[in-house]
Amino acid sequence: MKRIIVDADRCSGCRLCEAVCSFAHENVFGSSVSRVTVVKEDVFGFDMPITCWHCRRCLPMETCPSKALKRNSEGLIYAIKEECIGCGKCVKACRVGAIKLHPGMHTPLICDQCGGKPLCVRKCPTKALTYSKTRMQRPRLPGKVLEETLRKWGIIA
Amino acid sequence: MEFLGGRGFNSARLYPEVLANVGPLSPENKLMFATGPLVGTAFPLGARFNVSAKSPLTGILGDSNAGGHFAAEMKFAGYDQIIIEGRSPKPCLIFVHDRETQILDAAHLVGKDVYETTEIVRKDLDRRVQVATVGPAAENLVPYSGIFANLARPAARTGMGTVMASKNLKAIVLMGTGGVKIADSGAFWRIVEEVEEATYAHPQYWPRRVMGTTRILSLANNMGFLPTRHFTSATFEHTTEVSGERLAREYNVKNRACFSCIVPCSRIYVIREGDYAGLYGEGPEYEALSSFTARVGNSNLNLALKAVDLANKLGLDAITTAECIAWAMELHERGELSKKETDGLELNWGNGKTILELIEKIAYRKGFGDLLADGVRRAAERLGRGKEIAFHVKGLELIQADPRGLKGYGLGYAVSSRGADHLRSEPFLELSDDPDEGIEKFGIPEATLRLAHRGKGRLVRYFEDWCAVVDSLEICKNLAENMELLPLKRAAEITEVVTGFHFTKESMSEIGERIVNLERAYIVRQGITRKDDNLPQRFLKEPLPDGNSKGAVFEMELMLNEYYAERGWDSNGIPKPQKLREIHLEHVVKDLREMRSKPKRKRIRRTDIRCNTLKR
Numbered sequence: 179m180k181r182i183i184v185d186a187d188r189c190s191g192c193r194l195c196e197a198v199c200s201f202a203h204e205n206v207f208g209s210s211v212s213r214v215t216v217v218k219e220d221v222f223g224f225d226m227p228i229t230c231w232h233c234r235r236c237l238p239m240e241t242c243p244s245k246a247l248k249r250n251s252e253g254l255i256y257a258i259k260e261e262c263i264g265c266g267k268c269v270k271a272c273r274v275g276a277i278k279l280h281p282g283m284h285t286p287l288i289c290d291q292c293g294g295k296p297l298c299v300r301k302c303p304t305k306a307l308t309y310s311k312t313r314m315q316r317p318r319l320p321g322k323v324l325e326e327t328l329r330k331w332g333i334i335a
Numbered sequence: 336m337e338f339l340g341g342r343g344f345n346s347a348r349l350y351p352e353v354l355a356n357v358g359p360l361s362p363e364n365k366l367m368f369a370t371g372p373l374v375g376t377a378f379p380l381g382a383r384f385n386v387s388a389k390s391p392l393t394g395i396l397g398d399s400n401a402g403g404h405f406a407a408e409m410k411f412a413g414y415d416q417i418i419i420e421g422r423s424p425k426p427c428l429i430f431v432h433d434r435e436t437q438i439l440d441a442a443h444l445v446g447k448d449v450y451e452t453t454e455i456v457r458k459d460l461d462r463r464v465q466v467a468t469v470g471p472a473a474e475n476l477v478p479y480s481g482i483f484a485n486l487a488r489p490a491a492r493t494g495m496g497t498v499m500a501s502k503n504l505k506a507i508v509l510m511g512t513g514g515v516k517i518a519d520s521g522a523f524w525r526i527v528e529e530v531e532e533a534t535y536a537h538p539q540y541w542p543r544r545v546m547g548t549t550r551i552l553s554l555a556n557n558m559g560f561l562p563t564r565h566f567t568s569a570t571f572e573h574t575t576e577v578s579g580e581r582l583a584r585e586y587n588v589k590n591r592a593c594f595s596c597i598v599p600c601s602r603i604y605v606i607r608e609g610d611y612a613g614l615y616g617e618g619p620e621y622e623a624l625s626s627f628t629a630r631v632g633n634s635n636l637n638l639a640l641k642a643v644d645l646a647n648k649l650g651l652d653a654i655t656t657a658e659c660i661a662w663a664m665e666l667h668e669r670g671e672l673s674k675k676e677t678d679g680l681e682l683n684w685g686n687g688k689t690i691l692e693l694i695e696k697i698a699y700r701k702g703f704g705d706l707l708a709d710g711v712r713r714a715a716e717r718l719g720r721g722k723e724i725a726f727h728v729k730g731l732e733l734i735q736a737d738p739r740g741l742k743g744y745g746l747g748y749a750v751s752s753r754g755a756d757h758l759r760s761e762p763f764l765e766l767s768d769d770p771d772e773g774i775e776k777f778g779i780p781e782a783t784l785r786l787a788h789r790g791k792g793r794l795v796r797y798f799e800d801w802c803a804v805v806d807s808l809e810i811c812k813n814l815a816e817n818m819e820l821l822p823l824k825r826a827a828e829i830t831e832v833v834t835g836f837h838f839t840k841e842s843m844s845e846i847g848e849r850i851v852n853l854e855r856a857y858i859v860r861q862g863i864t865r866k867d868d869n870l871p872q873r874f875l876k877e878p879l880p881d882g883n884s885k886g887a888v889f890e891m892e893l894m895l896n897e898y899y900a901e902r903g904w905d906s907n908g909i910p911k912p913q914k915l916r917e918i919h920l921e922h923v924v925k926d927l928r929e930m931r932s933k934p935k936r937k938r939i940r941r942t943d944i945r946c947n948t949l950k951r
Contacts, residue, residue, distance in 0.1 A: 190599030192592035193404070197377035200514060207376045208411055208514025218404075220486045221454065223591055223603035223617050281512040303379070303597035304590070331588045331605050333615055 179253045180311050182214075182229050182289065182296055186323050188306035191218050191225030195298035195307060202297045203287075210281050213289040214298050217275070217320045222333065224324050227298070227307060230255060230276040230289040231317035238268035238277060238286075247286070257286045274317050337919065339830070340371035342398060343807035343850045344416050345387035349396070350853055350923070355860050359391035359494075360476065360501040362422035368409070368467075368507070369417075371809030372834050374594075375410030375515035376523070379531055380820060381596040381811035382406045384484075390493040391478040391501075392655070392710050393730035393754050395858040399481065399495050400758070402593035403488035406809060408465035411511025423503040430460060430508045441505040446471055448648045449483045456508055465509045470650020472698035473500035477708045479655040479732075480698075483647065487601075487617040488593075491652035493731060493753050518835030526829050530820055534597055539818050544590060547600040548621035548813065549579025552629070558766070558785075559882025560740030561625065562733070564632040564684055565661035566726060566873060569737050569882035573634030579624070581636060591617060598814055610637040610687075619643040619653075625735035626657030631664060632684030642690055649698035658732035659707040659714060660693050666721045678702040726871045728755035729863065738874050740884030741765065743782075743791045743798075746894045749868045750795065750908075752854035762791075762798040763817050788890050792897030800847030807850065823847075849918045852902075852910050856923045859930050865908040868895060905931070 196212040204211045214229040232255050239247040239255060246261035247268060264284030269277050277286045289296075291309070299309045328334045338347045345367045357363045366388045374382040384406035390397025409417070412431050419429070428441040444452050449470045456466050465484065473480035473496035481491030482499055490496075517523050534540060542550050555561040556574040563571040575581065582604060592599035605615040619640065627633060627642040646653045666672040667682035674681070678696075680689045680703060696704025706714050711732055715725040726733040731754020738745025747760035764772055770780035773790060777783070777797070782790030798816070804826055805815045815821035821829075827838040874889040899906060903914030909931050912924045 187589060190590050190592035190596075192594060192596050192599060193407070194377055194379065194595050194597065197375075197595050201377060201520075204514070205520070206514035206516050208512070209407075210411065210512035211514060220617075221450065222615070223589060225591065301377075303592075304599060331603075331615070332607055333605060333613070 179232070180291070180294075180309055181231060181314075182291065182299060183308050183310060183312060184227050184229075184317075185306050185308070186224070186226040186320075186327060188304045189216070189225040189227060190304050190306070191216055192303065194301055194303060195227055198297045198301045202292060203290075210278075211287060213287050215275070215278065219324060222324070222328060224327060226320050226323055228274055228276050228317075228320060229298070231274065232289075233317070234315055237273065238271040241267050241271040243267065247288075254290060255288055256290065257288055259283070259285045262286065274319060276317075337846065338850060339804065339807035339846055340415060341369050341383070341807040341809040342385040342387070342400070342803065343846065344369040345385050345398065346396070346850055346854050346857065348416070348418065349387055349389070350857050353389050355862075357389055359389045359394065359397070359478075359498060362420075362502070364389050364498055364501075366419040366495065366498050366502065366504075367416060368419075369809075370406040370409050370415060371807055372830055374406045374809050376517060376833060377527065377595055378523075378810070378829065378833070379527060379534065379595060379597040380814045381592075382594040383809045383811065384409060384490070385806060385809065386482055386490045386495040388495060388498040390495075390730075390753070391476075391497045392494040395729060395754070395861045395863060396752050396854055397493035397495055397498065398753050399490035399492045400806060400809075401482070401484055401488045401490035402596075402811065403465075403485035404594045405465045405467050405484035405488070405509065407594035408509040408511050410515050411513050412509050413511065413513050417507070419499070419502055419504060421502065426503050426505055428456065428506040428508060429504065430464075430510075432510045433512055444505045445474065449650050450486055450648055452506060453483075453486055456506055460508060461510060463510065466506055468506035468650075469496040469500050469504075470648065470698070472650045473497050475698065475700050475708070476500065477651065477697060477700065479652040479710055480650045481652050483650060485617075487647055489647065489650075489652070492654070492756060494652070496650055517833045519832040522832040523829070526825065526832065530825075531597060533820055534814070534818070537818050537820070540598060543598055543600045543813070543818075546579040546583050547602055549582055549619070549624050551579070551621040552625055553578045553580060555625070555736060556629075557883065558740060559879065559884035560737040561629050561882075562735050562737050563629045565630060565658075565665040565724070566733075566737055567665065567880070569740060569879050569884060571629040573628075576634050577624070577628040577636045577639060579621070582624070586636075586640075593811065596811065596814070600813070604640060606637050606640060610635065611641045612637075614641060614644060616640075616644050616647075618647075622735050623653040626653045627690065630657045630661045630735060631690055632661075633687060633690065634685060635687055638687040638690070642694060645691060645694050649694065651694065651698055654734055655710060655732040656694060656697060658726055659697065659711050660690060662711050662714065662721060662725055663693075663703075663707060665724055671720050672718075676703065723872050726755070726873070728870060729753075729858075729867050731755050733871075737879065737884075738870055739879045739887040739889050740882070741785050742788055742889065742894065743785070743794050745870060745874065745889050746791045746795045746898060747799070749870055749891065749895065750898060752851070752858055755870075758812060759802055760795045760798040761802060761812060761816060762794045764798075765791075765794065786884060786887055788893055790897075791894045792899075792901040795898055796901040799851050800844050803847040803850040804843050807846065845918055849920060852915060852918060852920060853923065855904070855908075855910055856915075856920070856927055859909050860926055863908075865895070865899075865906070868908055907931075
């Protein structure tokens with residue numbers, strides 16, 4: 179399946195993806211309601227957007243006590259708002275940190291790939307986000323990418 | 336509507352609330368953070384904020400502007416302006432989380448540098464918070480310390496950090512979960528696409544993305560206005576070793592951007608070998624890079640990066656710090672400053688060890704550093720020497736461009752409402768040296784010739800109004816103005832679709848004019864008149880010794896007369912009542928009437944000063 183692939187080296191950390199995502203889904207510019215989140219480490223100048231990879235084995239889906247997380251025919255995970263009890267266990271269960279709760283409604287915000295034309299990918303000024311088929315089953319974890327990047331830059335041995 | 340936001344908001348508030356008798360470091364001074372109407376949206380030209388207060392460095396209007404992600408967070412938390420009044424009895428920090436505001440104890444942060452403070456606050460409160468903090472220099476009340484957001488995004492000029500520290504406030508921490516709504520989304524995306532298209536096709540897009548503003552260093556050297564060795568020369572023989580090109584080629588590993596900006600012009604550098612190997616950080620921009628290379632005669636790029644990093648860490652304004660050091664170096668080179676007076680420091684040009692040591696000494700007010708820690712104007716007064724080479728206007732130190740090679744910029748320094756600074760006007764058009772532009776836009780061919788004097792009044796006035804609008808919308812001046820991506824017409828359109836209020840090109844220009852005039856009124860109330868709208872003597876008398884602007888001097892009077900006439904100010908630089916009424920500043924008229932009556936009696940003295948200038 180097609181996935182949103184992240185290249186942290188290219189990401190400038192401008193968070194335009196967050197802005198356009200929140201506007202496309204909630205009609206308001208605000209990072210707290212975007213389905214994509216840029217992880218930032220100012221000390222190292224590290225930036226990496228994170229969004230749901232729709233992993234084949236989804237821990238939040240297994241953890242959800244009310245079974246509100248489902249997978250559709252295309253393999254995308256989505257939340258049924260009516261069944262969600264807002265416990266936030268999915269947020270903790272996701273190892274990538276791709277899920278956050280809507281600050282008002284306390285339901286999970288999960289990337290829906292904008293129905294096949296992700297806006298964040300289209301608007302990314304540095305092409306850090308691409309949308310294509312990949313065989314990778316799991317996304318790369320930000321902590322690991324940070325470590326690799328710092329090694330590449332020669333900041334840590 | 337009348338002031339748009341950002342700088343306009345701050346100036347409008349400062350004028351009635353911080354009066355002439357308020358001491359800059361007293362609890363009565365007010366520190367204002369403001370951001371603009373376009374911030375927080377996906378408008379792709381950055382998101383900035385202004386900090387204003389009465390300046391402890393200049394005693395007049397203090398105002399500085401910074402980018403990063405702080406401004407957007409302010410909007411998400413639901414604020415356009417944050418004003419800090421009074422003084423806390425003990426060190427504290429302010430934590431704003433949406434509608435909740437807490438004042439927390441900051442005893443554990445006292446003495447910590449900018450990087451440490453930001454890290455500790457993020458660890459204690461939340462990784463995602465945005466922090467604006469001050470360094471040890473501010474705590475030691477060095478009057479040119481800045482407020483730092485995102486570690487290396489300082490609002491550094493005019494000592495706003497010092498005002499913050501005088502209130503016993505170590506940091507402002509923001510976290511917002513709200514959002515920004517806009518009035519007309521269809522039109523918004525249409526304009527955004529236009530701007531995006533224009534940006535990506537712009538000839539400066541790639542140079543800026545690769546080098547940021549550091550590309551100016553080679554340019555300034557070629558055109559002959561690089562402030563080499565404290566403005567004693569206009570070209571630097573080591574330019575290629577310290578240029579932005581070299582930085583990009585050998586040091587930079589990645590680009591970064593402010594919130595929602597599509598030109599990631601900030602760069603992360605890593606020093607891989609040589610001195611200070613292993614040092615990394617964000618930046619520097621042209622002003623800081625040139626500060627610690629050409630201005631102090633240093634040809635070691637690694638050392639310059641270390642110096643910028645140190646100044647950031649300690650919370651100093653790089654431009655002013657470098658001017659103070661370069662001033663002492665020139666005095667030393669002339670033999671007017673002995674080793675005894677400088678705690679044994681060797682102050683020869685480009686002495687790296689001295690530069691680093693002095694930065695630290697200034698921040699902690701140790702020994703000779705204490706003399707330099709009050710800015711170059713007061714240092715010259717205290718020392719009783721070197722007054723004529725203390726390069727400041729109204730107490731604010733000159734930036735990194737020699738006004739003899741850039742006449743419009745020079746006029747901009749002289750009349751700017753915060754002192755010698757280019758960001759109030761930035762008439763970049765004169766760099767084109769294209770007379771056709773001058774005829775088309777200003778009706779005077781010389782207006783856009785950088786070495787000519789005529790027509791600069793009109794040029795500077797036009798750009799000042801534009802800059803005031805850009806500062807009030809709080810977007811990036813590099814993109815909006817220097818790359819001409821946001822002419823006033825487009826600014827009116829985008830502000831209209833975001834806010835829902837009606838704006839036109841003319842009303843935008845009027846807002847700019849109103850802000851400039853109000854700020855002028857503010858500094859006139861502090862006693863500023865024509866005599867203060869001047870440049871240091873070197874620029875008026877000594878011709879540039881080398882480079883592509885060789886032989887140029889600066890003729891102040893002609894340009895100043897032209898500028899005052901364009902502005903509708905009287906010959907003493909005070910806005911006329913008629914002009915103030917025209918732009919709806921009726922409440923200012925009365926205040927200035929008192930100021931105007933005084934100079935009449937002093938007219939003789941004014942001519943005296945002018946005669947003196949001529950005689951000297």
